[in-house]
Amino acid sequence: MDYSILIQVVVVGVATGGVYGLIALGFVLIYKATSFLNLAMGEFMTLGAFICFTSLTVLHVPFYIAFIITIVFAVILGMVIEPLILRPMIGEPVISVIMVTIGLGAILRGLMYMIWDPTYRTFPPIFPPKPLNLGFAVIPSGLLWGFIFALITTIVFIVIFKFSRTGVAMRATANDQQAALSMGVSVRGVFALSWSFGAVAAVIGGIVIGNMSGIDIYMGDIGLAALSVIILGGLDSIGGAILGGFIVGILQNLAGLYIDPLIGGGAKEVAPFFIILLIIMIRPYGLFGKVTIERV
Numbered sequence: 001m002d003y004s005i006l007i008q009v010v011v012v013g014v015a016t017g018g019v020y021g022l023i024a025l026g027f028v029l030i031y032k033a034t035s036f037l038n039l040a041m042g043e044f045m046t047l048g049a050f051i052c053f054t055s056l057t058v059l060h061v062p063f064y065i066a067f068i069i070t071i072v073f074a075v076i077l078g079m080v081i082e083p084l085i086l087r088p089m090i091g092e093p094v095i096s097v098i099m100v101t102i103g104l105g106a107i108l109r110g111l112m113y114m115i116w117d118p119t120y121r122t123f124p125p126i127f128p129p130k131p132l133n134l135g136f137a138v139i140p141s142g143l144l145w146g147f148i149f150a151l152i153t154t155i156v157f158i159v160i161f162k163f164s165r166t167g168v169a170m171r172a173t174a175n176d177q178q179a180a181l182s183m184g185v186s187v188r189g190v191f192a193l194s195w196s197f198g199a200v201a202a203v204i205g206g207i208v209i210g211n212m213s214g215i216d217i218y219m220g221d222i223g224l225a226a227l228s229v230i231i232l233g234g235l236d237s238i239g240g241a242i243l244g245g246f247i248v249g250i251l252q253n254l255a256g257l258y259i260d261p262l263i264g265g266g267a268k269e270v271a272p273f274f275i276i277l278l279i280i281m282i283r284p285y286g287l288f289g290k291v292t293i294e295r296v
Contacts, residue, residue, distance in 0.1 A: 006257070007137050008137045012137070012139065012140075012143065013249040014250060015147040016253065017229075017245040017247065018146070018245060018249070019143075020229050020244075020248055021150065021243075021245025021246065022154055022201055022204060023045060023205040023223060023226035023229075024226045024233070024245055025154060025241050025242075026038075026041050026197075026198040026199070026200075026205070027041055028230055028240075028241045029157065029198045029238075031230075032235075033173050033190055033191060034194055036101070037094075038101050038195075039098060039223075039227075040102070040104040040108060041198070041226070042105065042220025042226075043105040043108035043220045043223075044108070044199050045203060045223055046218075047112060048199075048202060048204070048206040048207060049209065049219065050112060050115075050215060051069065051070045052070040052203075055070065063126050070203050070204075070207065071203070074199040074200045074202070074203040075199070075200060077196075077199045078193075078194075078195035078196030078199040079192050079196055081104065081195060081199075082195040083188070083192060086101075113217055118216055118218070120214055120215075121215050123210050123215065126145075127141055127142065127211065132144045140212075142213075145211070149207075153200075153204050169185045170193070170194060173187050173190040206219070224273070225252070225272040227272075227276070228244075228272035228275045228276045229245045231244075231275075231279050231280065231286055232244040232247060232279050233245075233286050233288055234285060234286030234288040235285075237286065239288055243288075252268055252271045252272060253268070255267040255271040
C-alpha cells in the first residue's frame with residue numbers, strides 16, 4: 001500500500017474541511033443566537049462569489065477592494081433579510097421557518113439566474129499559483145489559500161464571540177433571550193448581527209470556493225455538504241463546526257480514494273449525505289451539540 005497517497009489525500013481533506021468548517025460556521029452563528037436553521041446559506045455563498053467576481057471583472061478593482069465590497073454587501077444582506085423576512089417568523093413552527101429559508105434560497109437563485117445567467121465562470125487569478133510542498137504532501141495553491149482564509153476568518157469570529165461585548169450579548173441571547181432582554185441586550189439587534197455574521201462567513205466561503213473551482217448559480221449546493229458538518233459537530237457548537245469540517249473533508253476524500261474506484265465514482269459526492277443519515281440515527285444532537293429535554 002502506498003501510504004504517501006493516503007497522506008496526500010488526508011492533508012487535502014484537512015484543507016478542504018477547513019473551508020467546509022467556515023461555511024458551517026455561518027449556519028452555527030445564526031442558529032446559536034436565533035434557533036433558525038438557514039437553508040439559504042448556499043445561495044448566500046454563491047451570491048457573495050458573484051459580487052466579488054463582478055467587482056474584479058467589471059469594476060476592475062484590486063482583490064482587497066472587491067473583498068471589502070463583498071463583506072459590506074454581506075453585512076447589509078443579513079441586516080435586511082433578518083427584519084424583513086425572518087423576524088415575523090419568530091414563534092412560528094420550526095418547519096415554517098425552514099420552508100421560508102428554502103423559499104429565500106430559491107428567490108436568491110432566481111435573481112442570480114436573471115442577473116448573471118447559468119454560465120460557468122472562472123475567477124481571475126487572485127493568489128500566487130505556487131503550491132505548498134510539505135515534503136510528505138503537496139497542497140494546491142487554491143486549496144492552500146482557501147484554508148488560510150478559512151482559518152483566519154474562523155479565528156476572528158471565535159475571538160469576537162468569546163471576548164467582545166458583542167459576543168457576550170450573542171451568547172447571552174443564545175442562552176436565554178428573556179434574561180438577555182432584561183439586562184438591556186437588544187435581542188433584535190443581536191438577531192440582525194447574527195445573520196450578518198452568518199452571511200459574511202458564507203460569502204467568504206463562496207470567494208474561496210469560487211477561486212478554487214469557478215462559479216455558477218448552482219455552486220450553492222456545496223452548502224449541503226456544510227450542512228452535514230454542522231449535523232456532525234452540533235448545530236450550536238462553533239468548535240463542533242470546525243472539527244466536523246475536518247472530519248467530513250477527510251472522509252469525503254477517503255471515499256474518493258477507496259470507494260470510487262470500486263463503484264465507478266460518485267461516493268465522494270454522496271459521502272456527506274451518508275454522514276448526515278448516520279449521525280441522525282446514532283447521535284441526533286451531533287458530537288458537541290447541546291442535548292435538550294422537552295417534557296410533554
